[in-house]
Amino acid sequence: MAGAGDRSIAALGVSLAANLRVGSSHVSASATALAGQRILLCVGGGIAAYKSLELVRRLRDAGAAVQVAMTAGAQQFVTPLSFQALSGHPTRTTLWDGAAEQAMGHLELARWAERVVVAPATADLLARLAHGLADDLVATLCLATEAPLAVVPAMNHRMWRHPATEANVAALRARGVQVIGPDDGPLAEGESGPGRLSEPEAIVAALAGTAGPAVVASGLLQGLKVVVSAGPTYEDLDPVRYLGNRSSGKMGFAVADAAARQGAQVVLVSGPVQLETPRGVRRMDVRSAAQMRQAVADALPADIYVGAAAVADYTARAFSPSKIKKTGTGQSLVLDLVRTPDILAEVAQRADAGLKLVVGFAAETDNVADYARQKLTAKRLDLIVANRVGVPGSGFESDDNAMTAYWPGGERDFPPAPKVRLADGLVELIAERLRA
Ligand code: C5P
Numbered sequence: 001m002a003g004a005g006d007r008s009i010a011a012l013g014v015s016l017a018a019n020l021r022v023g024s025s026h027v028s029a030s031a032t033a034l035a036g037q038r039i040l041l042c043v044g045g046g047i048a049a050y051k052s053l054e055l056v057r058r059l060r061d062a063g064a065a066v067q068v069a070m071t072a073g074a075q076q077f078v079t080p081l082s083f084q085a086l087s088g089h090p091t092r093t094t095l096w097d098g099a100a101e102q103a104m105g106h107l108e109l110a111r112w113a114e115r116v117v118v119a120p121a122t123a124d125l126l127a128r129l130a131h132g133l134a135d136d137l138v139a140t141l142c143l144a145t146e147a148p149l150a151v152v153p154a155m156n157h158r159m160w161r162h163p164a165t166e167a168n169v170a171a172l173r174a175r176g177v178q179v180i181g182p183d184d185g186p187l188a189e190g191e192s193g194p195g196r197l198s199e200p201e202a203i204v205a206a207l208a209g210t211a212g213p214a215v216v217a218s219g220l221l222q223g224l225k226v227v228v229s230a231g232p233t234y235e236d237l238d239p240v241r242y243l244g245n246r247s248s249g250k251m252g253f254a255v256a257d258a259a260a261r262q263g264a265q266v267v268l269v270s271g272p273v274q275l276e277t278p279r280g281v282r283r284m285d286v287r288s289a290a291q292m293r294q295a296v297a298d299a300l301p302a303d304i305y306v307g308a309a310a311v312a313d314y315t316a317r318a319f320s321p322s323k324i325k326k327t328g329t330g331q332s333l334v335l336d337l338v339r340t341p342d343i344l345a346e347v348a349q350r351a352d353a354g355l356k357l358v359v360g361f362a363a364e365t366d367n368v369a370d371y372a373r374q375k376l377t378a379k380r381l382d383l384i385v386a387n388r389v390g391v392p393g394s395g396f397e398s399d400d401n402a403m404t405a406y407w408p409g410g411e412r413d414f415p416p417a418p419k420v421r422l423a424d425g426l427v428e429l430i431a432e433r434l435r436a
Contacts, residue, residue, distance in 0.1 A: 033208035035063030040113035040145070042138040043083070045073015047188045048120040048154035048197035053078060055119055055200040056086040062204055067109065068092070071125065071138045095137045106137060110144035117207065118142065119180075120154035120197045123165050129177075130168035150178040152203055157193025173219060173263065180206045184420045202424060219263025220431040225302040226264040228256040229309035229343065231271030233289045237335065238320040245310035249273035251361070251401065252308030254423035256281045259304075262427055267299040271309055289315060289340035296343055301354035304430060307344035308361050315340050345379040357434055362386040372406050383407045383433055385426060405429055 039059055043052050052068075059066050068083040069092040080091035092100055092109065104112070118125060118138070125138065129151070134140040142149060151172060159165055160182060173179055181198035198206070230252020232245040249270060256268040257278035266281045269292055277283045284295045289311050296305075314337035327333050348358040360381045362372045365388065372386035387403040402416040405426065412429060414422050 033062075034059065034204070037064045038112055038114045039064045039066050039207075040109065040116045040141065040147070041066055041068045041083075041087075042116060042118045042141060043068060043070045043074040043078070044118060044120045044122040044125040044138070044154075045071050045076060046120040046122045046154050046197075047077060049074050049077040051197050051200055052119050053082055053086055055117075055203055056083060058200045058204045059207075060087070062208065067112070069109070069138050069141055071136055073122070073124075092137060095140060106140060107144055110141045111146075113141075113145050113147045115150070115207065116142060116145050116147050117150045117152065117203070119152035119203060121151040122153075123155045123159040123162070123168075126151060126153060126165060126168045126172065130171045148176070148178065150180055150207060152180045152198055153182045153195070154197035155182075155195050156187060156189065157191060157195040160193075160195045178206070179219070179261070181424075183418075183424075185418060198424070199421070202421065205425065205428060219261075220428060221259055221304075222263035224264045224304060224434075225267070226256075226259045226304040226306065227267045227269065227296060227299045227302040228252050228259065228306045229269045229292060229296060229311075230256065231273040231275075232310045233271045233292055233312045233340070234287050235289065235312045235315035235340070236287075236319055237316045238322065238324045240323055243312055243314065243316075243337075244272075245312055247271070247273075247310035248398075249275050249309075250399065250419050251423065252306070253278060254419045255306050255308055255426060257420070258423040258427040259306075259430075261424075262431070264304075267302070269295045269299060269309070288312075289343070293341050293343045293346070296347060300347070300350070301352070303354065304357045304359070304434070305344075305347050305353070305355055306359045306430075307347070309343075310363065311343060312340055314338065342379070344381070348380045357382045357430060359383045359385065359430065363389045365389055369404070369406070369411075372404070376406055376408070383430070407433060 041052060041056060043049050056066050066087045067089045068087050070080055075093060080093050083091040090100065095106060128135065128139045129142050132143055134143045153160065169179060180203055182194050183196040183198050184194045185196050186192050187195050231249030232247040234242040234244045236242045253275050256266050260266045260278055260280045268281050268283045270283055270285055271292065272287060286292045286295050292309060292311060317336040317338045344360045347353060358381050360375060360379055362375050362384055364371045364386060368386045368388050372384050376384040383405055385403050385405045387401055399418055400416055401419050401422055403414045403422060405412045414425055
């Protein structure tokens with residue numbers, strides 16, 4: 001590149017950088033894992049390609065050296081020059097560029113990479129990778145490299161759910177390809193569902209969390225069995241009334257989904273909720289705490305137990321087969337309640353359950369850290385996730401949450417985000433704690 005071109009590209013880099021969100025606080029944990037890594041970013045042709053610009057920034061902030069290759073479709077959305085400015089290297093766009101090949105042949109580039117990341121990975125690109133095609137530069141690089149491959153899918157939710165795409169993703173996973181995301185939520189064309197490109201920050205974290213070759217091999221929780229409890233329990237008082245908790249089950253369902261996407265075999269024991277079963281998850285529906293305890297016992301042994309259910313603390317000493325009569329105005333009614341079993345504490349104490357990690361949740365209104373740490377110790381957990389309830393836009397029934405995870409000797413803050421995204425982060429943390 002000539003000197004004048006260098007200067008203009010550098011100037012563009014500065015202005016683009018100023019327009020991109022760069023969160024240094026998220027970078028520190030990833031920095032050690034990715035520092036010095038040579039990452040080849042392959043950009044597919046989807047609207048989410050614009051997010052890959054920020055991904056380049058974040059990877060470089062984490063200390064990685066990044067080179068970029070783009071498909072023809074990707075260039076319809078973002079220009080090679082933008083990636084060039086951000087990566088500090090010429091962007092590769094075709095196999096048939098003699099000058100670029102002379103500077104660094106495509107096979108040399110495939111060898112240069114210590115990690116290949118495809119983001120966004122469109123349905124078409126996933127299909128071509130699954131079938132080992134080499135019909136353009138990106139597919140050829142992915143076929144020629146010996147570096148671990150990660151794909152970050154982004155597409156319309158119907159395309160993501162199509163059996164053809166599912167089969168392609170399964171084939172890639174089975175080959176040891178790391179699949180990051182996709183996120184669930186609003187899609188570019190106005191619909192909603194799974195298909196959003198994971199946020200750059202989450203992609204960097206996923207790449208950093210899987211730096212070890214053993215884990216890259218096939219999903220963070222590949223080969224592990226996870227039992228998740230979710231939702232409220234309803235304790236029937238009489239044929240028409242019950243005691244229950246305000247819980248939508250969204251967090252537990254999101255954790256079950258995230259664990260399944262990371263390759264785990266997942267059993268989801270759910271109280272009464274209005275949610276669809278995540279794909280690939282075995283669901284056991286229950287109503288009361290006693291039924292939940294039994295279902296969890298039936299689902300064990302497992303490697304990981306995540307107690308995300310809001311189990312009622314009390315149940316009626318005796319169920320009244322006939323409807324309890326109202327008392328007169330001004331008169332009180334006394335219910336005779338007994339404690340329910342603490343399912344989580346029981347599970348944590350079962351030596352025969354094969355558990356490597358037991359995770360609890362704590363919904364607190366105040367002194368969150370203190371109460372969470374007390375529960376961590378009292379229930380003998382490996383990890384507890386605390387969230388403050390009673391704050392608008394967080395906690396029960398909300399789609400979003402903010403939480404802090406505590407373990408003996410450490411903690412991690414999860415800033416406010418959709419529960420589906422938090423669940424991905426939590427599953428990554430679970431995988432990290434397992435390895436620790
Ligand atoms: O003690 P507390 O209800 O705050 O603890 C919350 C954690 O314990 C959650 O993980 C919840 O699923 C679990 N729990 C349980 N059985 C109970 C009460 C709570 O498994 N009876």
